[in-house]
Amino acid sequence: MSWKEKIVENKEILLVLLILTGAYILSFMAAGDVWWDAAVYIGMAKYIYSQGAIGLWEPNRPLLWPLLIGFFWKIGVDIFLAAKLLTLFFALGSVYLTYKITEVIADKKTALVAALLLGLWPIFFLYVSVLQTEIPAAFFFLWAIQRLLNKKYAQSGFLLALSFLTRFFQIFLILPLFLYLLVMVIQKKQEIKNILFFIIMFSLPVIIFLASNFLRYKNIFYPFELQSYMTQHTGWIFYQPWWYYFVEMSKENIFSIFIIPGIYFLFREARKQKAETKILFILILTGGSLPFLFAQHKEMRILIPLIPFFSVSIGICITRIYDVLEKTQKIMLCAFLSIIFLVWTLPQLHGNTYEDHLDFFYEKMQSVSENATLWISNPAFIAHTNQKASELIYYPLYNTEKMQDMEKKIPQKNVVLINSCDLLPCPEVDVGCQQ
Template sequence: MKWLLVLCAAVILLGVLNPGNLFWDSAAYIGMGKWLYSDGASGLWEPSRPVALPLLLGALWKLGVSPFGMQIFSLLVAVGFLALVYFTAREVMDERRAVFAAFLVGATATFLVFSTQPMTEILSTALLLGGILLAIKKHPFLAGTLAGLAFMTRFLQLIPAVILGLWLWKGKRWNPAAFFALGFLAPVMPYLIFNLVLYGQPFFPFLQQWQLTSQTGWLWHEPWFWYAPALLFENIALLLFLPGLLKKRVRLFALLGLLSLLVYSAIPQKEPRFFLAFLPYLAIVSAAAAPRNRVWIIAIIVLQTLLVFPLVPHALPPPPIEMGEEAALVSSPLYAVHSSAKAVPAYYPLFNAERARELRGKIGKERMLISDCDLPCRPGDAACEEEKGKLFSSLKTSSQMIEKDGCSYFISLRNPPS
């Protein structure tokens, strides 16, 4: 247990010393939180994103917590995530291996990078781990409730939630599975009603995210086998997963890890942060096959610690423009992070020729903060490239322009009434 505390303290120290700047998705969730708690007067809204994290971040914003404070909150969630990996693993293995499982997660570069980002991967997986722990301890209703909250935080958590429900049903034990399903629906049903009121369709966010998955994200398209080498590149000790598959006591985690890996591998868009959704299961199975000898475990820990730090990138610089306290149409949610004014996403739901023409028609009619690096066209879309060129040619003649790191940032003001 003391080594778990050392690991958590190290993660907190690293996060506080180098929190990094907010990423695009973090800024979007903060903006959505503001929108929810201001009745649409502040922030921005993207219907395809789940609502649980914006509800949480919006509450923090309402209490006066700054974006940096939200990063510290996210760091605490990440530490809780490591603790849940340990306590869940402790149900199926000894303490030494459970600490090793938590280390395998905590000593992964992607985890360290995203531990200070208010995003869905770590929070949703922490909620699901809590559900798994409660299911093992025979509290199916509460397990289902946490699984439902995980789904409301990240829609793809439905996959491991279903696997967990089927595991509770093994041997046709209806009662645990039924209580799990009722617990799952307890938070999800109000969310579906919220969608019905807001959009007129209870499943609108899921359908739109499915549609956008096929139309966007092409910058991150990778082959189906991409995750396995990416994971091993960050944490070579995960090779222990293969002998770990032979351990019966971690069969549930092997199933969760493998099926989640298959689902994510089938989706063309692949990013390192996505494997945080199934990394704990891989780590627990790997830890089950860890050597009995303490010296070998310590040697693996030291080696992985030395390997991981060069992989953690330096923080990206913040954008050179901010929205201020006047409403604007923005090409990135990052411009509106520190503003309490309303922002309209220029990039949503997707940027194409039609959207570029629409934006060009708004020059002089609406305040705009736009960068050419934020609005890429799909490869081979000549019509989009042509309209994008016209858009930024118009902005160059009518807007203030800032050049930084190869990007052009434009501040276009609303023309005064004649």
């Protein structure tokens, strides 16, 4: 098939991608301030490629995203521009991969609906301009699924590892996938050699990461242990009840009410055709959602890697309803859904408009010597500079132990920048911190 024929065959999804490209680029014009986590990854990128001369370091963070954006910074590209272009690529790639996966699971019509839903999902749309790890991790995971459906087991395993090394929480989506493959082997529906290729290629990048942990911290699991500690002691401000996501998803995207009916249609159709593929999808969707549902720490951004699967489920529900309607009813359904989108979803689509109110600190940074020993309470203070943060006042937790440690290290030529709003309230059990 020639490239012209491929364009004609895929003209619908190409048009969707073109429209989304324009919308995402327009969202970059919002020009909000850098978010906390994005500032951390930018600082880590500079730290890695300057060999520790500038930037900052947080051991609990995955390394792939700072490695990617830092590479372009190292060759002279503005790091914010590099992060925006990479995130744009990963977002469009996620939409396209969602389309291709849905083609296999369902049909072309459903695939187009799912792609549109994902690309215009408010939290997904916002995070295209936030420059964090959620969308890159989703891209690598979707690519791994697409390769698996095409029986490219080694490629799938490798891409799955990249997803994990971009965002550690991807493990909750990865485990159902391993469970599915194990069941396929037990039922003799899958050759053991294919699974071995998959596991080996997944393990290689992870082993390299674990080895680097040993060389740096003498503990291969240190980033995970530290992340677990921080989740327990710093994540409490994000604690929400179990039903939080049901309410927030419905408020953000009313089409979320079709997710569960969509799963029902998948179960029903799995008995007739493409059973294994549909079961894989259901396992990822349900198995990947449950840990986040019952975890106390809840934020909408945490669900971004699952939104492609929510979009597919919604798309299946909508198209199955559409298929049983008569012509006039189909027109009415399309009109109704379009009105709902225009009234409910469209007003929520925007780029990064975050205002951090840190202009005083940014101005102060301009007069700080590059040789100064710099302590900061916010990673954004140095995101636009080539300064190195010698001490992160907020990290890993601001408490009595942290205060005592800093008191021992205060040098004479120290520059300390503290925004009191950056520091969490003292833990209730930490009496010394409260005093």
